[in-house]
Amino acid sequence: MQKLIGAILALLLVAPPLYAATDNIPSGMVHKAVRGGVNMVTGVVEIPMQIYKGYDKGFGLIKNNVGSKTVGTILGFFRGIGHAAGRVGWGGLELVGFWMANPADNEGVGIPFDAEYPWQMGEQYDLFKPSLAEGVKPIGRKLLHGFSDGLLGIAELPGQTLKGAREGNVLAGLGKGFWFWWSREIYGFGSVYTCLVPNPPDNPGYPMNGTWAWSALVE
Numbered sequence: 575m576q577k578l579i580g581a582i583l584a585l586l587l588v589a590p591p592l593y594a595a596t597d598n599i600p601s602g603m604v605h606k607a608v609r610g611g612v613n614m615v616t617g618v619v620e621i622p623m624q625i626y627k628g629y630d631k632g633f634g635l636i637k638n639n640v641g642s643k644t645v646g647t648i649l650g651f652f653r654g655i656g657h658a659a660g661r662v663g664w665g666g667l668e669l670v671g672f673w674m675a676n677p678a679d680n681e682g683v684g685i686p687f688d689a690e691y692p693w694q695m696g697e698q699y700d701l702f703k704p705s706l707a708e709g710v711k712p713i714g715r716k717l718l719h720g721f722s723d724g725l726l727g728i729a730e731l732p733g734q735t736l737k738g739a740r741e742g743n744v745l746a747g748l749g750k751g752f753w754f755w756w757s758r759e760i761y762g763f764g765s766v767y768t769c770l771v772p773n774p775p776d777n778p779g780y781p782m783n784g785t786w787a788w789s790a791l792v793e
Contacts, residue, residue: 610668723762
């Protein structure tokens with residue numbers, strides 16, 4: 575695996591910028607590894623933070639102030655456990671997979687963290703707005719994207735190779751195809767594993783082309 579990753583990155587780094595456009599890869603890798611490590615280590619901070627947020631916000635369906643804050647605090651505790659698990663799980667994915675290309679963003683895919691790091695306030699995602707049915711849809715999308723990338727990520731290999739050939743650099747296309755294939759495999763099954771817990775709304779690092787593994791084949 576290490577030899578394969580090294581070979582892929584070598585192909586990309588020596589390829590002309592016409593196709594590879596790799597100048598932002600090193601900084602993206604560093605950002606991803608650092609953020610992943612920090613979230614893994616500090617993810618447990620989400621528990622007291624969410625308890626505080628739950629107390630501060632209360633539970634809107636209860637009009638009594640004391641009852642609202644009590645229920646909000648209890649819900650905040652369980653929300654904190656879920657967010658802490660998401661920080662540790664996704665943080666580990668970013669730390670171990672710092673070398674991977676990643677989806678451009680996670681807009682609408684998975685329940686988003688309140689902020690980039692657990693000690694930041696940010697804005698809470700509300701599962702009940704506009705309705706519970708709508709609120710849980712990002713979980714289903716995360717599961718769908720995860721299985722799609724995990725099972726069909728190999729489509730990146732012919733897709734990126736053909737794209738490289740069209741743009742005059744088959745070697746870079748082949749390297750990118752292998753890189754994107756493995757990236758989709760790992761991100762995909764990582765998304766399935768963490769589908770029920772939150773994840774960042776964005777991804778640092780080098781973005782994969784297209785939403786789906788076969789996007790390059792149908793361009």
